[in-house]
Amino acid sequence: MQKLGMGQAVNQALREEMHRDPGVFIAGEGVGVSIHPGPMLPTYGLLEEFGPKRVRDTPVSEAAIAGLAVGAAEAGLRPVVEIMFNPFFTLASDMIINHAAKLRYMSGGKSTFPLVVRMKSGAGFGAGSQHSHNLEAWVAHCPGLKVVMPGTAADAKGLLKSAIRDDNPVIFIEHMGLYFAPTPVPEEEYLTPIGPAEIKRPGTDVTVVTWSSMLGVAMTAAERLAQEGVQVEIVDLRTLAPLDKKTILASVAKTGRLVVLHEANLTGGFGGEIAAVVMEEGFSHLKAPLRRVAAPDIPVPVSPPQEQFYVPNAEQLITAIKEIL
Amino acid sequence: MAISAEKKKEMLWTMILSRRFEDELMELCKIEGKIHGMMILATGQEAVGSGACAALAPEDVIITNHRSHNHLLAKGADAKALMAEIFCKATGCNKGKSGTLHLAVPEVNAPCTSTVVGAGPPIAAGQAFAQQYKREKRVTLCFFGDGAAAEGSVHEAMNLAGLWRLPLIFICENNVYAGAQRLEEHTPVADLVSRAAGYAMPGVIVDGNDALAVYEAVATAKKRALAGEGPSFIECKTYRLRGHGEADPQLYQPKDEISAWQEKCPIPRLRDTLVSEGVITAADFQAMEKQAQSMVEEAVRFAEDSPYPSPEEALEDVLV
Numbered sequence: 039m040q041k042l043g044m045g046q047a048v049n050q051a052l053r054e055e056m057h058r059d060p061g062v063f064i065a066g067e068g069v070g071v072s073i074h075p076g077p078m079l080p081t082y083g084l085l086e087e088f089g090p091k092r093v094r095d096t097p098v099s100e101a102a103i104a105g106l107a108v109g110a111a112e113a114g115l116r117p118v119v120e121i122m123f124n125p126f127f128t129l130a131s132d133m134i135i136n137h138a139a140k141l142r143y144m145s146g147g148k149s150t151f152p153l154v155v156r157m158k159s160g161a162g163f164g165a166g167s168q169h170s171h172n173l174e175a176w177v178a179h180c181p182g183l184k185v186v187m188p189g190t191a192a193d194a195k196g197l198l199k200s201a202i203r204d205d206n207p208v209i210f211i212e213h214m215g216l217y218f219a220p221t222p223v224p225e226e227e228y229l230t231p232i233g234p235a236e237i238k239r240p241g242t243d244v245t246v247v248t249w250s251s252m253l254g255v256a257m258t259a260a261e262r263l264a265q266e267g268v269q270v271e272i273v274d275l276r277t278l279a280p281l282d283k284k285t286i287l288a289s290v291a292k293t294g295r296l297v298v299l300h301e302a303n304l305t306g307g308f309g310g311e312i313a314a315v316v317m318e319e320g321f322s323h324l325k326a327p328l329r330r331v332a333a334p335d336i337p338v339p340v341s342p343p344q345e346q347f348y349v350p351n352a353e354q355l356i357t358a359i360k361e362i363l
Numbered sequence: 364m365a366i367s368a369e370k371k372k373e374m375l376w377t378m379i380l381s382r383r384f385e386d387e388l389m390e391l392c393k394i395e396g397k398i399h400g401m402m403i404l405a406t407g408q409e410a411v412g413s414g415a416c417a418a419l420a421p422e423d424v425i426i427t428n429h430r431s432h433n434h435l436l437a438k439g440a441d442a443k444a445l446m447a448e449i450f451c452k453a454t455g456c457n458k459g460k461s462g463t464l465h466l467a468v469p470e471v472n473a474p475c476t477s478t479v480v481g482a483g484p485p486i487a488a489g490q491a492f493a494q495q496y497k498r499e500k501r502v503t504l505c506f507f508g509d510g511a512a513a514e515g516s517v518h519e520a521m522n523l524a525g526l527w528r529l530p531l532i533f534i535c536e537n538n539v540y541a542g543a544q545r546l547e548e549h550t551p552v553a554d555l556v557s558r559a560a561g562y563a564m565p566g567v568i569v570d571g572n573d574a575l576a577v578y579e580a581v582a583t584a585k586k587r588a589l590a591g592e593g594p595s596f597i598e599c600k601t602y603r604l605r606g607h608g609e610a611d612p613q614l615y616q617p618k619d620e621i622s623a624w625q626e627k628c629p630i631p632r633l634r635d636t637l638v639s640e641g642v643i644t645a646a647d648f649q650a651m652e653k654q655a656q657s658m659v660e661e662a663v664r665f666a667e668d669s670p671y672p673s674p675e676e677a678l679e680d681v682l683v
Contacts, residue, residue, distance in 0.1 A: 063496065091496070097526060102485045102519035109489015109503075112474050113424070115496060117489075132516065136479050137486060145467035146457035147680035149474055181681050205683040 040225055045217035047191035048080040048156070051198035052118065054227065056088055059116060062202055065094035066103055066120030066156075078217050080156070081120070100126050104133030104155065108141070111153040116202055124159035124211060125171040138207040139182030150205045154198070160213040160251055160301065161349050167337035172302035174250075177209045178278040178311070184208040184232055185278040189253030191216070192223045193276055196230025204232060213251035213301075235282040237289065241271035244295040244359050247286055247312050249275040252299045252350065259352040263359065270359065278308055286312060287320045294325035297358050301349060304332040326362035331355050364579045368642045374417045374574045375633050375643070376651055378409040381433035382630060383655040384442060387663060388432070388449065388463075392609050399451050400462045405433040407572075407604035410629035411536045412437040414577025415504060418585060422472060424494075424503040426487040429478040430536075431466055434506055439471040446662035452669035459672040460680060481514025483507050484533065488520045491529035491594075502588040504532040504581065510541025512555045521594070525562035528593030532584045533564075535596065536571065538603035543615045559596035571599030572629040575636070602627070 042050070056062045068074075070085035070093045077083070085093040096103050100121055107117040121130050138151050161170040178185045184206050188194040194212065201208035238253060239260050246256045253274050260270035273289050275282065290296050296316055298309035309330040316328060331350050339345050385404045392402040405412065408430070416425065416437035427434040435445060440456070448455025449463040456468055464478045474490070477483050487505035494501045511517055512535055524531045535556070541549050552558075559566025565587070569576045577599055584595035602624035606613045613621070637643045643651075 097519070097522055099519035099523060101516040102488060102523045105482070105485020105516065105520060106489040106492055106523065109426075109486040109491070110493040110496070111489070112469075112486075113490050113493030115493050132479055132482060133485060137475075137477065137482060141467065141475050142683070143680050144457060144461045144465040145469065145475070145680075146455070146460045148457070148467060148469050150683055184682070 039222040041220040042191045042223045043078045043217045043220050044188070044191045044194045044212055045078045045080045047195035047223050048198055048212060049082055049084070050223070051195045051202070052081065052084060053087065055199055055202045056084070056092060061114065062116045062118060063092040063094060064118045064120065065096050065106055067096055067098055067122050069093055069120050070095040080212065100129035101133055104130035104138070107153040107155065108133055108137045108151060111151040112141070112149050116152050118154040118156060118202060120156045122158060123169045124157045124173050125168050127157060127173055127176070130155070134177070134183070134207070134209070135180050139180050143182060151207050152205045154201045154208045154210050156210045156212060158214050159211050160215050161338045161345055162215045164340055164342065164345060166340045170338040174211055174278055174302060175306055175308045178308050182207065183279060185211070186232060186276065187211045187250040187278060188276055189216070189248070189250050189274050191221045193230055195223055196228050197232060197276060200229050200232050208232065211250065215251045219254070232277050233280050233282060235273050235275045235277070235285040237271060237285070238274045239270065239272040241269035241293065243269045243293055244297060244363065245271045245273060245289040245293045246297050246299055246355065246359070247273045247275060248299040249278065250301065252301050255350060255352050255355060256299055259355040259359070262352065263356060268359065268363065281311070281315070283315055283319065286315065290316055290320045291323045294323055295362050296324070296328040297331060297355065297362070298328070299331045299350060299355055301333060303335045304330060305335050307332050329358040329362055331358045364582060366575060366578060370417050370578065371575070371637055371642050374413045374578065375630070375637060377413040377416065377437040378574065378630050378633065379651050380442065380655045380658065381409045381413065381436045382406065383652070383659045384436060384446070384662070385432055387659050389609065391663070398449060398463070401464060402609040403429050403463070403607070404605045404609065405430045407624060407628060408536060408538055408601045409433045410574035410577055410633070411534065411571050411599045411601060412506070414574035415534055415581045418578045418581035419502070419504060422501045423585070424472045424474065424490045424501065426483040426490065426503065426505045427473060427476045428480070428483055428506055428508065428511070429464055429476070430508070431476045435466055435468055435473050438468070438473045440468040440473060442658050442662040443665045447666040447669050450666035450669070451671065452666055453672040454665070454669040458676065458680070481507065481511040481516045483511070484517045484520030487531055488524050488529055491524065491531035492527065494530055495527070500589060502530040502532060502585050504534060506534050506536055508541065509535060509537040509539070509546055509555055510549065512558070513541070513549055521558070521562040521564070521596070524594040525564050528591060530588035531594040532581060532588060533594060533596045534581070535598045536601060537598055538601050540603045540607070540616065542607050554598060556596055556598035562594070564594045564596055566596040566598065568598050568600060571601030572627050572632065574629055574633050
């Protein structure tokens with residue numbers, strides 16, 4: 039099996055879908071000619087392969103990029119636009135929140151908006167809070183959007199292909215840390231459905247619900263705890279909206295314990311939603327209070343020791359798990 | 364520019380219909396419990412929508428805003444379905460989910476109305492991009508106001524449209540007021556069209572109460588767009604006779620200013636031109652008014668007789 043970074047997996051998905059459907063185009067700042075050209079990055083080589091009609095470098099205009107997607111999607115194309123970094127979503131947010139998410143509803147179901155907004159996210163690059171802030175809870179809160187945050191290259195590829203074929207607006211958030219950590223990706227064509235979570239590691243003692251790059255942190259913690267005889271079950275959400283409550287609740291029913299782990303900061307984070315779902319619908323299964331492990335409620339710092347302090351790690355997860363065992 | 368008699372009559376007809384439609388709404392919205400939500404009317408500005416839409420083909424797209432009724436009727440939207448939607452009824456063109464503010468009529472290529480001021484142009488750029496991408500012989504026209512011209516999204520869309528030579532017509536309906544603020548209180552320029560130069564597109568000022576002038580400007584812009592030469596900016600100088608909405612007492616609008624603009628009403632103006640040209644007779648005009656009256660009465664009856672959607676239907680149409 040090939041091993042790919044998540045950027046390469048995204049690249050394969052884009053390439054395959056662009057070959058399959060001439061209505062698929064990509065647009066964004068530097069998606070064609072980039073200030074960071076490199077084969078590990080998601081749109082590398084696509085301009086050369088598909089030409090400037092379908093690989094559109096745009097002005098630095100996030101509202102126009104998102105509006106382009108909304109208008110072109112309604113007109114029958116399948117735009118895949120890139121908002122370079124998750125915090126720049128604020129500049130595109132009116133088009134996404136007030137339009138992509140709502141126009142179908144307000145049309146009474148007459149119109150569809152089959153668009154994908156790809157956003158790069160994640161701390162760890164010394165880029166600071168205006169480039170690294172994880173805002174998935176903002177979009178997951180908004181009805182009318184699907185929100186996908188893959189934790190492996192294989193999931194990224196299969197989910198992005200599904201997102202492009204989906205008739206709804208999909209927010210697709212890629213953690214940049216995963217671009218440079220190759221993981222196995224099937225050679226043959228496949229789709230990964232949007233919606234279902236996946237149990238990435240079965241266990242019996244405690245459930246860890248996580249997504250995106252925190253999957254790796256959870257796996258590391260689980261391996262260490264296994265040496266101490268603690269079996270951690272890891273539920274990788276992959277899709278935040280729609281939320282796969284069934285898989286979460288079934289896992290909690292089995293283990294009786296829950297820790298939610300995410301890189302975004304704690305307050306108002308999507309972990310609160312998972313906690314609420316389990317309290318409301320799975321309370322009787324809980325043998326101990328649930329815990330959340332997340333970044334502190336501060337902007338993402340730049341200084342290396344502080345940035346490292348910000349990002350949740352395996353030790354913190356292990357501590358949280360041990361507190362409720 | 365030679366404008367056919369049919370086109371001239373079409374413009375006059377959609378202006379008459381829009382006025383009758385909105386005059387009815389003006390009365391209906393005073394009745395407690397009749398119409399839910401805001402009521403925003405284009406009374407006196409009909410020459411813009413009617414002139415512009417007459418210059419478009421059915422396959423051309425319009426993107427409109429909160430003051431949309433005239434634009435949509437001029438584009439060919441069904442008066443009954445619009446009225447029922449304004450009444451928030453299940454038979455409305457959007458099943459009661461848009462109300463008066465967000466009317467979406469994709470069947471006449473008016474796919475969305477955005478009430479977020481300035482949000483139309485980026486979406487219109489997307490529509491025009493799709494037309495260019497698919498090599499269609501169609502254009503997109505976006506109506507926005509003088510207030511919207513201050514939104515960053517409008518500038519982003521104009522820059523993109525100019526850069527990519529999108530088949531897009533920006534129509535600024537300058538009705539002097541953005542909310543309660545007069546033009547000179549919200550922009551440093553007297554003519555918003557001066558911005559066109561910044562995006563390498565032609566900009567023209569037209570008398571927004573002259574439907575024929577609006578038609579000509581849009582027809583010229585459409586020709587340019589279809590020739591692959593890119594977008595145009597048309598500023599239509601008109602006046603907001605009603606308030607921002609019907610709940611607005613217009614305390615900030617001088618009464619003599621309003622009455623002076625009432626004298627410039629675009630409907631008798633076009634009527635007189637067409638009568639003097641022999642395109643219509645005075646009797647034809649009366650017949651058109653009568654027809655508009657009966658269409659609006661029928662639309663109101665249809666809307667009043669229609670049921671509301673069930674509460675549970677609110678849960679539908681979120682996702683495909």
